[in-house]
Amino acid sequence: MSVAAHKSETPLPDAPSAGALAALAAAKAMMGQSTPAIWFDSWSNDRRDNDLDGMIDGPSETGPSSADGAHYGRTYKARVAPIGFASIDTFPDGMLRTINVTYKVCIDIPIESYKAAHIPVSHSRWIPTFFNELKHKKGWRVWDHGRRPPSLMDGDVVAASNAQHQHAGIVAAGMAYDSVINLPGPSAARRYGMFRPSGLNDMVSVPRMLFEAVLHIDFFARWLGQ
Amino acid sequence: MLLLAFATCRQNVPTSGQAPGRASPAPAADVRAPAAATQAARGPLTAESCRVATALPLAPFVVAWQEEDRPRNLSLAADGSVRQRNRLVARVSGGCILDPSGKPVSLVEGDTAFGPGHAPIGTFRKQPELRVDDEAVRVAEVLASPDGTGTAVADNGSVYLAPPDAAPFSLPGEIKGQVARGRRTALLLWELGHRPAPR
Numbered sequence A: 001m002s003v004a005a006h007k008s009e010t011p012l013p014d015a016p017s018a019g020a021l022a023a024l025a026a027a028k029a030m031m032g033q034s035t036p037a038i039w040f041d042s043w044s045n046d047r048r049d050n051d052l053d054g055m056i057d058g059p060s061e062t063g064p065s066s067a068d069g070a071h072y073g074r075t076y077k078a079r080v081a082p083i084g085f086a087s088i089d090t091f092p093d094g095m096l097r098t099i100n101v102t103y104k105v106c107i108d109i110p111i112e113s114y115k116a117a118h119i120p121v122s123h124s125r126w127i128p129t130f131f132n133e134l135k136h137k138k139g140w141r142v143w144d145h146g147r148r149p150p151s152l153m154d155g156d157v158v159a160a161s162n163a164q165h166q167h168a169g170i171v172a173a174g175m176a177y178d179s180v181i182n183l184p185g186p187s188a189a190r191r192y193g194m195f196r197p198s199g200l201n202d203m204v205s206v207p208r209m210l211f212e213a214v215l216h217i218d219f220f221a222r223w224l225g226q
Numbered sequence B: 001m002l003l004l005a006f007a008t009c010r011q012n013v014p015t016s017g018q019a020p021g022r023a024s025p026a027p028a029a030d031v032r033a034p035a036a037a038t039q040a041a042r043g044p045l046t047a048e049s050c051r052v053a054t055a056l057p058l059a060p061f062v063v064a065w066q067e068e069d070r071p072r073n074l075s076l077a078a079d080g081s082v083r084q085r086n087r088l089v090a091r092v093s094g095g096c097i098l099d100p101s102g103k104p105v106s107l108v109e110g111d112t113a114f115g116p117g118h119a120p121i122g123t124f125r126k127q128p129e130l131r132v133d134d135e136a137v138r139v140a141e142v143l144a145s146p147d148g149t150g151t152a153v154a155d156n157g158s159v160y161l162a163p164p165d166a167a168p169f170s171l172p173g174e175i176k177g178q179v180a181r182g183r184r185t186a187l188l189l190w191e192l193g194h195r196p197a198p199r
Helices: A003-009 A018-031 A108-116 A127-135 A186-191 A208-215 B002-011 B032-041 B047-052 B183-193
Strands: A037-040 A075-080 A097-104 A140-143 A157-161 A166-172 A179-182 A204-207 A219-223 B061-067 B070-076 B081-084 B087-093 B096-098 B104-109 B112-114 B120-126 B129-132 B135-138 B141-144 B150-153 B158-162 B169-177
Touching: A018 A108, A018 A166, A018 A179, A018 A219, A037 A075, A097 A108, A108 A166, A127 A140, A127 A157, A127 A166, A127 A219, A127 B169, A157 A208, A166 A208, A179 A208, A204 A208, B047 B096, B047 B104, B061 B183, B070 B087, B070 B183, B087 B183, B096 B183, B104 B183, B112 B183, B120 B183, B129 B158, B141 B183, B150 B183, B169 B183
Parallel strands: A037 A097
Antiparallel strands: A075 A097, A140 A219, A157 A166, A157 A219, A166 A179, A179 A204, B061 B070, B061 B169, B070 B081, B081 B087, B087 B096, B096 B104, B104 B112, B112 B120, B120 B141, B129 B135, B141 B150, B150 B158, B158 B169
């Protein structure tokens, strides 16, 4: 009997593990964070002057050194307008304020949430590798190739990983519906009227059905360990 | 013979105001200096520079990355063709990457990589491993950009960024295939894929 087959027969607990709940709590705390701000790391098209050169999405914010995800782990300065939905070019200079910002991509939210909960998790920021590494980590169960858990639980990590989309988030189960806490890029946020160039946190919580309808869910992962 | 003499003579024409016959300054320890100096002295990348440079190693692989939630990739075939969504977008030939019209867009001379206009992209530096999250990741070498930031690909295809002033971290992307056989080519294609589209 293969390891995978054996694993699939292991009964699933009917409640989320303490570690999964701690990770979800960390994700919720991140979603409420404003100092430093959390912005999606997409310098070339976020309607922000990320490198403070006086230009929004200027030439210096494009290219390999400004690739998505390349500004991880450091705190940057940025200027914001007094209204979240406004970009800085719509207000006089004197009305702008300087804030501290950290830049992340979507998969950083589950990674950092589980790291905060002291759960062993993959550190790969490439979604397929992240889930493939979880398959080999003790305490994790991963569903892919069309398989899925019978229901979602708090702290489950879900992701689209297909030809059109790669996007990940962390599940908050609900009585009426489940939600996915995630960090969308500026294009997706703009598409749904949620983008706030002068906002202090790009993270959102969306109904799981909406997440799945728009992106599809190709990977599910659950922490079952202690 | 005269032609040869002329060519040799031209190669010795000093640049940057250096007096004729004066010895060249000793190479600086900083890897950035020679590349920057070279940029001023050279013209655009040419077919000849591609031909004389050491050929870039060829190995089939796929370079994949994310732009927001959109997956992107470039695939390199054993014949040197580089495709994106089944469309030929580049070709690896000799020491260069050429655009579909045959114009060189990247070149490796020695350990230095150049982009369009012969602008230095960075220098390949031997570095057996990176320390990422307290683990040693085997990368063999790093492409260090002029600002000192290193980009590297591990044997398993994971791509890392090593800023000069911060700990290395994984990038959202991977290079799938025989990376160890074509590491330099892979890193050049990674760089090429992230260049802004011409406007």
